[in-house]
Amino acid sequence: MxxxxxxxxxxxxxxxxxxxxxxxxxxxxxxxxxxxxxxxxxxxxxxxxxxxxxxxxxxxxxxxxxxxxxxxxxxxxxxxxxxxxxxxxxxxxxxxxxxxxxxxxxxxxxxxxxxxxxxxxxxxxxxxxxxxxxxxxxxxxxxxxxxxxxxxxxxxxxxxxxxxxxxxxxxxxxxxxxxxxxxxxxxxxxxxxxxxxxxxxxxxxxxxxxxxxxxxxxxxxxxxxxxxxxxxxxxxxxxxxxxxxxxxxxxxxxxxxxxxxxxxxxxxxxxxxxxxxxxxxxxxxxxxxxxxxxxxxxxxxxxIDPSLMPLPLTIPDLSKKTLRVGIMMHDNVVMPHPPILRALELAKSKLEAAPNIEVINYEPYKHEEGYSIIRPMYFEDGARTVRRLLKEGGEDMLPLSEWVTSPPHVQDHDALAMWALHAKRNTYRRAYSDHWRQQGCDVLLCPPFHGTASRHDTAKYWGYTAIWNLLDYPGVVFPTGLKVDPSVDVVREMASPMSPTDEYNHSLYDPDIFVGAPISLQVVARRFNDGLALAAQEVIEHIIKT
Structure with missing residues (x-):
């Protein structure tokens, strides 16, 4: 082309x-x-x-x-x-x-x-x-x-x-x-x-x-x-x-x-x-x-803006403490493509061998439910504003616009329905916070996406990032230094799909198509722990690349 x-x-x-x-x-x-x-x-x-x-x-x-x-x-x-x-x-x-x-x-x-x-x-x-x-x-x-x-x-x-x-x-x-x-x-x-x-x-x-x-x-x-x-x-x-x-x-x-x-x-x-x-x-x-x-x-x-929190950036010194790193290989909804799994497996093995690092096998908490909460929040008016603006400009709706605004994930909410949705969000946030504390990790290492860079018009799952938007947890993305290699990142057989989205994602993978794409990972911390996320990312990246 x-x-x-x-x-x-x-x-x-x-x-x-x-x-x-x-x-x-x-x-x-x-x-x-x-x-x-x-x-x-x-x-x-x-x-x-x-x-x-x-x-x-x-x-x-x-x-x-x-x-x-x-x-x-x-x-x-x-x-x-x-x-x-x-x-x-x-x-x-x-x-x-x-x-x-x-x-x-x-x-x-x-x-x-x-x-x-x-x-x-x-x-x-x-x-x-x-x-x-x-x-x-x-x-x-x-x-x-x-x-x-x-x-x-x-x-x-x-x-x-x-x-x-x-x-x-x-x-x-x-x-x-x-x-x-x-x-x-x-x-x-x-x-x-x-x-x-x-x-x-x-x-x-x-x-x-x-x-x-x-x-x-x-x-x-x-x-x-x-x-x-x-x-x-x-x-x-x-x-x-x-x-x-x-x-x-x-x-x-x-x-x-x-x-x-x-x-x-x-x-x-x-x-x-x-x-x-x-x-x-x-x-x-x-x-x-x-x-x-x-x-x-x-x-x-x-x-200047009274809506902002007056919080300075505090970056902790992690050189003299044990950093507890949770590793989430997948979110129980969509299995990442082989290059992402390779990077996570490499990271896990190196972190387990590193001093002052405690690795925790992190179990995700109802990510499919969380994703189902935030998706309708993007267009609480049922995407009426989107359709109006498209009509005003005379522009056609793109396939991904059609996908992201389509029912049943997007519905028109009146005030009562919005309040109910926001209450559901708040309940989920509290439950997730409790779960994180029980898991016992300081930060989480996980995929930033279900694959590397995707083919055009196919990015139909946001769960590996949107879940943290719902929770308002800061996330840092960094390159591992690895790239997709078709001779290494071969298709892995899937026992059975975890969801219809998982089946769709699996069908998209062909290592020859993704050749040369960078492989990246994501470090997540609890809300307002931005400095910890930054410090932990640097430690984790150094260990992976050493």
């Missing part, structure tokens, strides 16, 4: 087609001719396109070296005067333009604006001899529905595309800390897919373009995997940070809700609080997760 066929966008009526084309034309015009790839490259793209930026000849050796740095290193070099903000954003911006041409990951490209912002920061550094904040000069990519003043965004539909009049709390905070903005990234229709396909097109996984980079923050994950960004901001209501990071071999955290600023984000169901979306960083290293959270929470966002 050709690249153009792979990145096809949403279809719709004539009015929709004209407006969607205008969006694409605007984006196309933002990529300068000097950064356009040779058509011969685009006509013969390999399955793995991560090597294109280094081989295409559009980046200098110095720019390639800058884009190999993680966010922490970029900030350190700028603070020491070894790198300018202009050089940093120019390098990542140029690489972002290349990344977009082979993955369709960008929705708004404004490198000139980023360079002007960087120039002001460099001038401040020359004049004052210091940085303005911990993120001084750091280029940060932003998911489309997170507003940046003067830039384009939407809440997942053509009907609500807009040019933002102001920054939201998150981008205002990041700007005050010294961050530089230069690009916004793609997200799916409805913002409720673990896939990324919008009016701008379908985003592809850089490691294997036959697979998805995940969603809904899939534009971010593809861009960071291509090193067109070293740090991005995503959102997660059912797995939308963790799944994209897992699919693309990145680091990401879904923090506990009500810690990070989200006021002003574009949304199509404002006031909806059956579940709450979290926001957090997507990065190329674990230390970058700390950098982002410490910087943003250090700005005391709860002073």
């Amino acid at each position: 050709s690249f153009k066929a792979k990145i096809q966008g949403i279809t719709g009526d004539a009015t929709y087609t004209a407006k969607a084309q205008a969006l694409k034309d605007r984006l196309e015009a933002q990529i300068p001719p000097s950064l356009r790839l040779d058509p011969a490259i685009l006509d013969h793209l390999p399955l793995d396109v991560t090597g294109i930026p280094a081989s295409c000849g559009l980046l200098t050796p110095a720019e390639l070296a800058i884009t190999e740095l993680d966010a922490t290193a970029v900030c350190e070099r700028i603070a020491k005067g070894q790198l300018t903000a202009v050089d940093a954003v120019t390098a990542f911006g140029k690489r972002a333009a290349i990344a977009h041409q082979v993955t369709a990951c960008v929705t708004d490209f404004f490198l000139d604006e980023g360079i002007e912002q960087a120039k002001a920061l460099d001038e401040f550094y020359r004049r004052e001899g210091k940085v303005i904040g911990p993120l001084h000069g750091l280029p940060i990519s932003i998911k489309e529905h997170i507003p940046i003043k003067g830039r384009w965004g939407s809440a997942g539909f053509l009907a609500n595309v807009e040019r933002s009049l102001d920054d939201c709390d998150m981008t205002r905070t990041l700007r005050s800390l010294g961050a530089v903005f230069y690009v916004k990234t793609n997200q799916p229709q409805t913002l409720q897919h673990l896939e990324t396909q919008s009016s701008y097109g379908r985003t592809l996984n850089p490691h294997n373009s036959n697979l998805t980079p995940g969603g809904s923050s899939g534009g971010e994950s593809a861009l960071i995997a291509m090193k067109g960004s070293c740090m991005g901001v995503g959102t997660d209501g059912g797995g939308s940070i963790r799944v994209p990071c897992a699919h693309c071999g990145l680091y990401g955290i879904r923090p506990s809700c009500k810690r990070m600023p989200t006021f002003g984000y574009l949304a199509y169901q404002k006031g909806h609080d059956g579940y709450v979306t979290s926001t957090g960083p997507m990065c190329s290293s674990s230390r970058d997760l700390r950098l982002f959270l410490q910087a943003v929470l250090g700005a005391r966002p709860h002073i």
Whole structure:
């Protein structure tokens, strides 16, 4: 299949087609001719396109070296005067333009604006001899529905595309800390897919373009995997940070809700609080997760937004204590694909042999019931708002939109029905908390998804992430360093499916299709134990990779 066929966008009526084309034309015009790839490259793209930026000849050796740095290193070099903000954003911006041409990951490209912002920061550094904040000069990519003043965004539909009049709390905070903005990234229709396909097109996984980079923050994950960004901001209501990071071999955290600023984000169901979306960083290293959270929470966002919890980030020292790690091989609903099981088996054997680690065989608590509680919470109006916005924009409903909004999982609730659903949620949370304490683990190591990056339009089970959204437990995703190897990750015979979803998932697996996909794992902690999740992830990753 050709690249153009792979990145096809949403279809719709004539009015929709004209407006969607205008969006694409605007984006196309933002990529300068000097950064356009040779058509011969685009006509013969390999399955793995991560090597294109280094081989295409559009980046200098110095720019390639800058884009190999993680966010922490970029900030350190700028603070020491070894790198300018202009050089940093120019390098990542140029690489972002290349990344977009082979993955369709960008929705708004404004490198000139980023360079002007960087120039002001460099001038401040020359004049004052210091940085303005911990993120001084750091280029940060932003998911489309997170507003940046003067830039384009939407809440997942053509009907609500807009040019933002102001920054939201998150981008205002990041700007005050010294961050530089230069690009916004793609997200799916409805913002409720673990896939990324919008009016701008379908985003592809850089490691294997036959697979998805995940969603809904899939534009971010593809861009960071291509090193067109070293740090991005995503959102997660059912797995939308963790799944994209897992699919693309990145680091990401879904923090506990009500810690990070989200006021002003574009949304199509404002006031909806059956579940709450979290926001957090997507990065190329674990230390970058700390950098982002410490910087943003250090700005005391709860002073501006009274709905936020005034909790600092506390990261425990685990070097002098025994860490009790629960390992959940599966959730009793869907058996993970062989590559995920291989990574978990490797992790378990290494953790069992490591000092100061106690391994607990974790028994999941009624995950199928929990998943059945959160699914109707995503669309408590029976998806009437979704259908109205699709009709207003003239866009066709995508297959995954149809799946996620369909009965019996989605029903229209009146006030009494919503109260009953929320009461069921609260009862489940209490029961799960009791179960966790009885299991006796500090953190849980588990799959972030039922496989590696999935085939397009097949991500129909969110249980390995959505269950933690229901409980509001923070989760950190990290790469194991392993990739799918067809000679190793052979099909495993299944005695009998645990559920119809398990049978469907099993039917999707073919190791040759998933070749080269990164294999990632997830560390989960109890609510507000974000710092523990970060610390434990670093310990566990070190043990696995040693």
